[in-house]
Amino acid sequence: MTVPTYSSFVEWFCEGPFAQYVRTIKSTGGFLNLMETAMPAVEISDPAVPDLVLHYDLRGGFGVNADLGSGRFTATTRPGDFLLAAPNFTNSISVDSFHHIRSIAFPVAHWRRLLEDPADRASSLDFGALHRGTFTSSRIRTAQRQLWRLCDEEGAPSRLLAQAAGCEILAELCHLAGSPFASARGGLAPWAERRCIDLMQARLADDIGLDELAAEARLSPFHFARMFKQSVGVPPRAYLMRLRVEKACTLLETTDLSVTDIAHEVGYSSNQVLARVFVKHQRMSPTDYRRAVRDPVRQTSLQRLGTTISASETPQ
Incomplete structure (x- = not known):
């Protein structure tokens, strides 16, 4: 057999x-x-x-x-x-x-x-x-x-x-196991940091990998992840999430695209996934955010909330 x-x-x-x-x-x-x-x-x-x-x-x-x-x-x-x-x-x-x-x-x-x-x-x-x-x-x-x-x-x-x-x-x-990797010292060179951030911004909708970002900086993925955090303050994934939420905010403010289309535009598989991420970092749903930014009275409250959140929380 x-x-x-x-x-x-x-x-x-x-x-x-x-x-x-x-x-x-x-x-x-x-x-x-x-x-x-x-x-x-x-x-x-x-x-x-x-x-x-x-x-x-x-x-x-x-x-x-x-x-x-x-x-x-x-x-x-x-x-x-x-x-x-x-x-x-x-x-x-x-x-x-x-x-x-x-x-x-x-x-x-x-x-x-x-x-x-x-x-x-x-x-x-x-x-x-x-x-x-x-x-x-x-x-x-x-x-x-x-x-x-x-x-x-x-x-x-x-x-x-x-x-x-x-x-x-x-x-x-x-x-x-007694065979640690050599430690990475310092952060990314300015040119490497800029190239990696540019790549993230250009490919928000893609399932980009750590290996691709590391290649832009000419480093191994293992060392790149630690050096990126030293330079930027958060891990690559958290920074990419920040860029995606910022782009989603812009699209909610300036377009009439559906939340589903915006989710796909910024790299999330569905409107439900975008909503979970959005609520976590903006304290409201994408739909509520769109209503608020298009209502002058509610927009003032939103701006105050955003200032409080940015001062007290960094995405992980």
């Missing part, structure tokens, strides 16, 4: 015998795949797939006996623990009770290219002892929670969101 092969961890899980336990999937298609599962006690033999998979335990209290790529281990988990499965390895896992997990799968072909840095080295995505047991990391926990929250707000993660979050998580894994 021919053993089926799978191109990704998520594909195997969704097409295999445990598909019924999948609660949520969010995917960028080739960059980052997020999946939430809730399962009873189980024994699993994962096929070798070309993904590095980080599992986050939401519940805790289950016993696990596994080989995830660096030798067999036994552990009892606590809420917030991580497990890391090596790529291209047939994992063997036995879990003794109900468990609730969020998994992030990194396709290794993409991430090796993304993390490659001529001035540093290409990541092997081999994390040694991290594959042999549970571990904790406040940085990774915060990053994955924020990633999941933003995906809930905006739908499937954008390339920029997925790549930036992935770089942050993988950098911390390298640090925990």
Whole structure:
């Protein structure tokens, strides 16, 4: 009998015998795949797939006996623990009770290219002892929670969101494994900052990637993300969101385009997504904003509200 092969961890899980336990999937298609599962006690033999998979335990209290790529281990988990499965390895896992997990799968072909840095080295995505047991990391926990929250707000993660979050998580894994990336010093050169911002403004409607912005600055995506934040004050994704909201405001003020058309014009998949982003940063819906800016009395109140928000809040 021919053993089926799978191109990704998520594909195997969704097409295999445990598909019924999948609660949520969010995917960028080739960059980052997020999946939430809730399962009873189980024994699993994962096929070798070309993904590095980080599992986050939401519940805790289950016993696990596994080989995830660096030798067999036994552990009892606590809420917030991580497990890391090596790529291209047939994992063997036995879990003794109900468990609730969020998994992030990194396709290794993409991430090796993304993390490659001529001035540093290409990541092997081999994390040694991290594959042999549970571990904790406040940085990774915060990053994955924020990633999941933003995906809930905006739908499937954008390339920029997925790549930036992935770089942050993988950098911390390298640090925990004892092979940290060289630190980036200082911000972007003025010419590089200008070219990156110009590219964002010219392609607001596109699903632009961190790798494309980094290429404009002639840097690796990993170093670019940190240097951009040093120069501009916020991460690339937050700055792009700011540009999109500003453009949406202009279109609401000066055109009669529908909110759906404006959403597409500034790079959001639907009017619902734009509304969630807009309410978060403008404290009102796009429709209410349009009414306010076209009513002189309400416009005065809007201007006061905008001044208060800009003084107290920076998008993350």
